Amino acid sequence: MAFESLSERLQKALRNLTGKGKISEADINEASREIRLALLEADVNFKVVKDFIKTIKKEALGKEVQESLNPGQQIIKIVDQELTKMMGEESVTLNKAPHIPTIIMMVGLQGTGKTTTVGKLANYLKKNENARPLLIAGDIYRPAAIDQLKQIGADLEVPVYSEDNQDVPEIVKHGLAEADKNKNDYVIIDTAGRLEIDEQLMDELKRITEVAHPENTLLVVDAMTGQAATKVAEGFNQDLDLTGVILTKLDGDTRGGAALSVRAVTGLPILFTGQGEKLTALEPFHPDRMASRILGMGDMLSLIEKAQQDYDAKEAEKVAQKMRENTFDFNDFIDQLEQVQKMGPIDQLIKMIPGMANNPALKNISMPEKQIDHTKAIVYSMTPAEREDPDILNPSRRRRIAAGSGIAVAEVNRMIKQFKQAKEMMQKMTSGNMKGLENIPGMNSPMGKMAMRSMSKRFKKSKKKRMKKIKRFHS
Structure with missing residues (x-):
């Protein structure tokens, strides 16, 4: 972690x-x-x-x-x-061109996950901006690099431009013409890497820059390299005028030096972080939220955003409204459980909750598929009335549910208790009301208390942004 x-x-x-x-x-x-x-x-x-x-x-x-x-x-x-x-105080977004396409050139050393990150960024833009990106295969040296990008493009249903040509700037020139013809709003150029910075690599990247004039030149850096990443960033920045950094492998055995050093040493903002192999595993970088995570104060805003990103605005508001009105039931719970499975490993999600990070009782916690199946079996053994009104689940009903699902009564009781606690917490979070959250385990710690103060302020700011999005959706 x-x-x-x-x-x-x-x-x-x-x-x-x-x-x-x-x-x-x-x-x-x-x-x-x-x-x-x-x-x-x-x-x-x-x-x-x-x-x-x-x-x-x-x-x-x-x-x-x-x-x-x-x-x-x-x-x-x-x-x-x-x-x-x-780490930069404010989060930074991509530079946008005054007309389409906005051009992004990805650079970095070999082994940083650059080509995969090209795919992750394309997926992020497609999902969050409804964009139509075009990928240009500019790494003609690494074996199978072009095939890898084509496979990523096929998985995402995003077009990839490539040529059997040894002149990379010429490939990029033709790729931009293709994007112009097809009205793609983003072009992401995958470039070659080396084991270390050399004159030949930098010369090729300069020539690509002269052809493409990218609005964004992003350096992909392996977070596991520690402060060595700052030297790489300085080396690339001398010749290319980088606009930002993407940190990969932040979910690995990294000590954090890269994230804490890059901005302070180079002045370059971190735009995104990659945390996992999946093409969905790319997140915008928020310095304030990362600081809160490091200090064990959690990151509820990111957790809420994760929960909402697989919904459209209308569905997200519907769930939030049910939370506020205290009508969230077990039918909704099953839907949410399936969404949680899409959000990522449960141990990472739990550590976003204030006071839970590095809690000894939660070390190495996970939610295996078998446990999720048990939870679903419990809910499916309830009557429609019980799913809609959990308050009627008296001891005799719980015994019947346990028998019907083949699961011990104690486990049924534990699941119902956890459901009520989660419901209470999310109800308060969606309303922006932090009062009473201190009773939840972990919230009463010094870090938890600090987090609630900080979270309350941040929530009010983010709530205005969310409401604007919802209004735009309805209009």
Whole structure:
């Protein structure tokens, strides 16, 4: 899991401060020392760490404590803010051309997952912007690179332009003419990589740039390379004027150094992160949400967005309305369970909930298919009335359901309890009301409390954006 070691170390350093009524300079120095070690161990650039610690100490010693926070929580807030600044503060989107197509050139070293990321980005644009992208196969050197891109295109039902030609800029020129003819609104150019930056590679990329004039030149970087990724970014940026970075393999055994160093060292924004092999596994990068995840404060906004991305706006609003009106029932629950399966591994989803990240009780938790089948069997053994009104599930009804599904009564009881807890939490989240969430396990932790304050503010901002989308859909 990305950042797991760093997250544990930082939380441990901050946990020692949260229970204190007053914090001395010695306490701050001790916490700063632990934070410095955690960041260096995560392979964050040394100068970035030095500046980060200097700012933390200055802010912590000179800041008046807010009435709503104790001194320890105040320092957590400072660390959260500075982590966010380190990674870029605001999320950055693709540059758009004033006319179609918008051209994106993807560059990077071999082994970073560049060709797969081309497909992920095409899928993201197709799904989120209803775009009609064209992919250009510009990697003529790596064996099977063109075949790989063609297969990705076939899977996504996205056209791929390729030629049996050794002049890549000429291939790109013809591909752009094809996009112009077919009115594609995006063109994504897959380019060759090398094991290291060399003159021949950079010369070819410069010539492609002269032909294509891309609005976006995105460097694909393997997050597992740590701060070495910043050197790669600097090398490419000297010749190509990069517009942003996509971090891949963020779900792997990465220490987090790349995500925390790239923006601070190069000034280049991280636009997307890749977390998994599937073509759906690409997410916009939000510095504030990533900082919250690292500090164990969760990321409920991303979780909500994940839950909504497979619905159209009308269906998403319908589910949210049922949550608000407390009419969400077991029929809806089965539909949602199937959606959760599409969203990704359950352990990653749980860690987006405040207070749940690095919770020892949730270590290595998963939801195997067998358990999902058990849950469905329980619901299918209920009568229509029971599915619509869970409150009527008294002990005798539960025993009948257990017998009908072939599952122990204790497991039936546990599932019903979990359903009610999830329903309560999501009802509050969809209404923007955080009151009462502190009773949910994990929410009452220092990180959970901080998360709820932060989440409440972010939710109000994001809610306005969601309502605009819904209005546009209905109009």
